Amino acid sequence: MFLAALFWACYRFFIHTKLGQWIDEAALLGGETFLKADKTRGPALAFLDYMPVVSALLAGVFILIAVLRRRDVLQPAVAGALLLGATGSTQLFKHVVLDRPDLNISGASMNSFPSGHTTFAAAAMAAIFIVVPVAKRPLVALLGWLYAAIAGASTLVLSWHRPSDVIGAYLVVAWWSVLAGLFLRHAHGNDPDRAGTASGPRPVSQMLLRFLAATGALAAAGALALAAVMPHPTIGTLQKAPLLVFLAVGLVLIIGMAMATGLVVYELFSRYGAPIRRRLVRGMK
Template identity: 45%
Template sequence: MDFRSEPTDQHPGRGLGRTFVVATLACLAALAATYFFFVRTTTGQFIDESALVEAVEIHGTAGKAANKLLDSLPAVSVLIATVVVLFVTILRRRWTAAGIAMAACVGANVTTQILKDLVPVRPYRGIETLEFNSLPSGHTTLAASAAAAVFLVVSPRWRPLAGFLGGSFAVATGVSTLINQWHRPADVVAAFLVVAAFMLPAGWLIIRTGPRWNAWTGYGEHWAASRLWLALPMLAGLASAALASFALLRIAPGPGQEGSTTNYFWAGTSLIVIAGYLATVAGVWLFGHAARRHGAPRR
């Protein structure tokens, strides 16, 4: 029997709906905490700004590659998202899902620009820094939201692969903005959280409106649904956490720090990788769990 064609529950239970609500609220709380610590406190400003300043040390070849990525990012993001979403929509007739995903994508990008204008300038805490607000990162929001839109419209068995590729694209974009000194690490993390706060409710609506195709039998039913795509970002996140711990143990954060190192840069880069891949793993797991519970029993 093909369980995917015979969903057992046309609408997910209230418990699953509460999970999406809690996840969305957690993203909003994390966004507020990111702003408060990295913008409003001395220690947060120092760590964030130090990572930005130390990016000069490795700009060189990496900076040239990052510049090329950032210059082409708007066109690449829009092109990828448009082609994939249109292809899936026309082929599978997922018009409602496509509309919801694109609306969430637009909402995340508009919100980022609004926050840039509304969030107060950085208060002076003894740290030499640019006063204008750069949180969240617009380029990172664009890349992450485009990837998330693709993630939402593809079938559950394609989501693990789509999540890994999209998460990697968003992480690479965020790191590139740091290397080029366009944004601080916190700006990138905030962008991830803005996108997540929009895409989680959108995903819930897509599951509600497309119950039949939002069903699967679990990991391993297809090569794109391999647990490998969940393991890779987990390993990358753990490796980055180890790197961040090592970098921060070598330095004592504080305004009195002397000398030029790259420890804060590597710690900031690790923070971006951890946040991006944590969101990837959480999203793949949550939507996979929702699809299985929603439509197909375990084999």
């Protein structure tokens, strides 16, 4: 419910209020103004061109390894369902359920919330997160959400998506990840190793994830507050200096929320999710 409420709040503020649409559009225009050179957009375009294939291959390889090593198809199947469910629901939200009202902020009336590219990148990493052993999950969560942050920032650099589209994609994937964890906990039971490992030293990757998430959340809140108090003239009259500020605001929102969402998923999954077992034990759920 918490993640669904955040998704709805993000949609209502950035898509259905003038202030939210204005901040979104100013960040997008900042990207068009300062990051339009080929040397800047080229790497982002190359990354997004290969990203769907690379993400699918990575997720597919890890899922296949999980099937072969553990002889348990349930966990890999749920990981695949997470990937399909997140990407499918994003397309449903974008093209059928949600709308983008014309508030005289920009000429764009087509809804682009949430971002499909970002959803796919984050969901592929979430699928890997589910099938790796528990000890590897902090590192996979850290690297996976950094990957999702780069994917989201690249869509802004290329002017494909506004910051809110990317944040919405993160929240869709987070919701599906927690749902997958709850389902697997019901199917596999509690983690017998959780109590024994909870008191041990935390991995460096887990501490780094927490640090980046806390820093990112504070930076995102500060950036949004700055964007709210700055002047909001007609979008077409913005000068380069404020455009640069709003571009920075958009990038901070994307990267900060990626890490904060990644930590939320990791903590919720660690508390309520399922363990990794090499195979299902007879007589157990």
